[in-house]
Amino acid sequence: MDETARGKPLLGEFLSTRRARLKPADVGLPDYGDRRRVPGLRREELAQLAGVSVAYYIRLEQGLSLNASPQVLDALATALRLDDAERHHLHTLSGGTGKGRRRLPAERVTPEMRQLVASFGDSPVVVVGRRSDVLAWNRAGHALFAGHLPADGPDRAATRPNTARLVFLDAHTRDLYADWHRKARDVVGKLRQAVGEYPDDRRLASLIGELTVGSPHFAQLWAEHRVRAWDTAEYRMRHPTVGELDVLQHSLPVPRARGIRVVVTTAEPGSPSQSALRLLDQPLEPADASAESDESADSPVRVTPVPRS
Template sequence: METYGDLRRVPGLRREELAMLAGVSASYYARLEQGLSSNASPQVLDAIATALRLNEAERRHLYALAAGSKGRPAGRRAAPERVGEAARQLMQALADVPAVVLGRRSDVLAWSPAGHALFAGHLDFDGPDRPGQRPNMARLVFLDEHTRELYEDWPAKARAVVGTLRAASGRFPHDSALAALIGELSMHSSEFARLWADHKVKSGGAAVYRMRHPLVGAMTVTQQTLLTETGQVLVIATTEAGSPSQAAMTLLVHTAATRPHSAQAPVEEPQLPVLPE
């Protein structure tokens, strides 16, 4: 492996060194960085990814960026996202499971009663039905105190949200609403701005979080993220069978199933016992 012994003010490879490792000229690599060249071959992209030591999710992000640079579509406001039929059917089948469907900008397109109770019981249940006023999971994580308090390890959740938005920005590089969301979060949250500057990318999968719910107390929850064929994301929350966390989740799901879900005045929360972990 090539080494470079001179003193650096910042860590990492210079553009010329990266171009050499990838087997391309420095001028061509500079054009790629600036989006001025849209004909990078898969072999060149593979070489750049190898030189940068990208993981699989980061490689997919690089290929998405390259594909997005091949032409900017005519400027036209995108239609509001709708829940795909397959995702809607799945949500109906998961009526008693905490589940949320997120759009490509992390807008909440739909949630089950249990999903609403777990992630955002302080918000209007019918919010996702109003495209211009939908809750946005990234905004909630960074700008909403209730959501922030749900996660004992909030920084881990924050990193996951930023990684997901980074991947979305690669798949949809010309989405002006997504760019506006990123700009808004950068302006109002220094933590988001710092994490966004790290350029980390996250793909789907499962993550375990310790959550502190105001109704039922502490729970260890696995959040599984599934990508639908329409590019929307289905998040399902589960707990370990037979655990105190499952008992707490069962109590929360029962509460969500028996309370009314109206767009009118908020419902007063019942006083429930806190289950020990």
């Protein structure tokens, strides 16, 4: 990445967009209405709220100051009403460039990861890397999110499916979410977090460029600098095979595998959605093996009408 994409300019952009979204009334300041020339808070207002000098804050927002202290960052985060994910992102952008220059390890799925995936049984599971590349999935995970793609796609590093690319550039995935716009915001927020954590990842920068050019909606959301933590999220999905279902997606970090997460999809126990998820783990199989032997050799094989990944 060039210098314009590293942590300090990104820090200034993040501060500026967070400042613009706050109205004076939100923080107990007088609102002068039409006489205000800028959206949101002025720089001097934010500096006053955070207890720092205006000159220092301006240098910080312009990318001219060195790393701010944790105390200053916490004061700015409080003044800007940042949530936990945004606060963490602010600290990362301020002090993350040195960390980002370390050589990033190749992403691979270890036997321990595959054992972890298998432990979730018939729940859909996808293993994603720091750029949201799909590193592995089980049968149900493939069937739920990308049954129209080859099941062995994650095994080929050069052409692995990418969940962000699918959400913004793939028509099947767009139709998969009832509230696609909310899913899109979540995806962009996670990519924002990734750029803060890995500012020198060239392939990540290339992905951002590709999505910005290929999707005006992505470009608009990217400019907002919103951050989304990897945690849990509820979605209503409209699957082409098993129909509509309400799910909860859990993002779990993998120990000793920086940036890799296991995303597990569940549904309320005993619900139709849970039954639908279980169907996704079923391959096409003979309906009755004993009945098969009674049929003539030139008769078609009968199969159970369940989804196939």
